[in-house]
Amino acid sequence: MRCTPPSISMPADGTPITDDRRGAARLAALWARGRNLLGTEYAIMGGAMSWVSERNLVSAISNAGGFGVIACGSMGPDLLGAEIAATAALTSKPFGVNLITMHPELDRLIDVCLEHRVGHIVLAGGIPPRKAIARVKNGGAKLLCFSPALGLARKLVRDGVDGLIIEGMEAGGHIGPVSTGVLAQEILPHINEIPVFVAGGLGRGEAVAMYLEMGASGCQLGTRFVCSSESIAHPKFKQAFIRAAARDAVPTVQVDPAFPVIPVRAINNNGSKRFIAFQHEVIARFRRGEIELKEAQLEIEHYWAGALRRAVIEGDVEWGSMMAGQSVGMVQREEPTAAIIGELVSQAAAVLSLRDGGPAAE
Numbered sequence: 001m002r003c004t005p006p007s008i009s010m011p012a013d014g015t016p017i018t019d020d021r022r023g024a025a026r027l028a029a030l031w032a033r034g035r036n037l038l039g040t041e042y043a044i045m046g047g048a049m050s051w052v053s054e055r056n057l058v059s060a061i062s063n064a065g066g067f068g069v070i071a072c073g074s075m076g077p078d079l080l081g082a083e084i085a086a087t088a089a090l091t092s093k094p095f096g097v098n099l100i101t102m103h104p105e106l107d108r109l110i111d112v113c114l115e116h117r118v119g120h121i122v123l124a125g126g127i128p129p130r131k132a133i134a135r136v137k138n139g140g141a142k143l144l145c146f147s148p149a150l151g152l153a154r155k156l157v158r159d160g161v162d163g164l165i166i167e168g169m170e171a172g173g174h175i176g177p178v179s180t181g182v183l184a185q186e187i188l189p190h191i192n193e194i195p196v197f198v199a200g201g202l203g204r205g206e207a208v209a210m211y212l213e214m215g216a217s218g219c220q221l222g223t224r225f226v227c228s229s230e231s232i233a234h235p236k237f238k239q240a241f242i243r244a245a246a247r248d249a250v251p252t253v254q255v256d257p258a259f260p261v262i263p264v265r266a267i268n269n270n271g272s273k274r275f276i277a278f279q280h281e282v283i284a285r286f287r288r289g290e291i292e293l294k295e296a297q298l299e300i301e302h303y304w305a306g307a308l309r310r311a312v313i314e315g316d317v318e319w320g321s322m323m324a325g326q327s328v329g330m331v332q333r334e335e336p337t338a339a340i341i342g343e344l345v346s347q348a349a350a351v352l353s354l355r356d357g358g359p360a361a362e
């Protein structure tokens with residue numbers, strides 16, 4: 001997956017201009033707003049991944065010039081505080097914390113981030129409450145939020161959010177119904193007030209460059225970082241990623257609209273097949289009057305409890321939750337985080353240098 005080495009041309013004034021210098025300058029200009037917001041060399045966010053995005057991967061991404069984000073997930077305030085401190089000990093570069101808005105201790109978690117002087121907070125998992133937005137902003141941190149639709153994006157801009165992430169259904173983990181390409185077309189032309197980062201299905205720098213040219217200020221990738229050398233994911237989890245093709249990363253199946261299931265994109269395994277049979281069994285018990293509707297819904301909801309931890313940490317790739325995006329097909333080896341970021345940047349710069357007209361057009 002190496003890029004062709006840049007060619008060197010000699011314009012009339014005698015100054016040598018390399019293709020990659022032109023591409024790098026164009027890239028720097030395209031994602032300048034994203035870099036300014038994050039305070040990084042590259043506007044590449046490492047999307048928070050529960051159990052994976054801890055101190056080692058987060059600091060490695062930030063040290064490589066990107067922006068690492070700690071996944072708070074279900075951590076409580078004390079654990080989160082310890083994780084932030086441990087990450088800060090591994091990098092002097094900026095990094096952020098991703099908090100799930102449904103967390104029962106959201107306010108306290110925001111305070112923990114502020115006490116540790118975390119510069120950026122990402123609020124994920126639903127529409128961020130006004131109170132939480134105000135808490136982050138009053139505490140002096142920058143706030144990034146997800147927006148799955150233009151209307152919400154406009155509202156979040158009005159609420160004073162500093163940056164938006166638009167994530168399409170190609171992504172790993174919990175997903176919405178719309179693809180990255182469609183979201184980008186719907187939202188990017190209309191939101192200019194604040195930087196927008198595109199996520200979901202990104203595996204190569206050319207795609208990053210394409211979204212930057214459409215008006216994005218940066219990107220966010222998760223799946224591609226799972227197999228970095230610094231990631232603590234279990235070797236079996238990484239092996240499954242390296243073996244998987246795009247088509248193996250599929251959304252969870254809901255068998256009955258009365259029993260809603262939030263779609264999660266993951267590598268298909270015995271756990272996902274059993275989930276379908278399990279839903280049928282629970283629904284049959286409900287129909288026979290053996291359990292209440294609420295109880296049945298809860299049983300289905302709880303099926304995956306602890307399953308991501310079992311896969312990522314314990315290596316249970318058969319029954320655990322193998323959250324992965326479609327870009328998993330582009331994960332081909334374990335390699336240092338800096339190599340992944342370096343490759344994305346050089347691919348983006350290389351394609352931008354070509355689109356710029358090439359050396360002869362100078």
Ligand SMILES: Cc1cc2nc3c(=O)[nH]c(=O)nc-3n(C[C@H](O)[C@H](O)[C@H](O)COP(=O)(O)O)c2cc1C
Nearest residue numbers: 047048049050124171172173200201222223323325
């Ligand atoms: C294993 C895994 C766990 C994830 N956990 C979270 C999470 O806890 N919070 C969150 O906001 N997003 C989570 N995501 C989504 C990522 O932050 C990121 O937006 C997504 O991976 C980008 O799409 P990509 O996988 O195609 O690169 C997770 C993704 C993966 C693959």
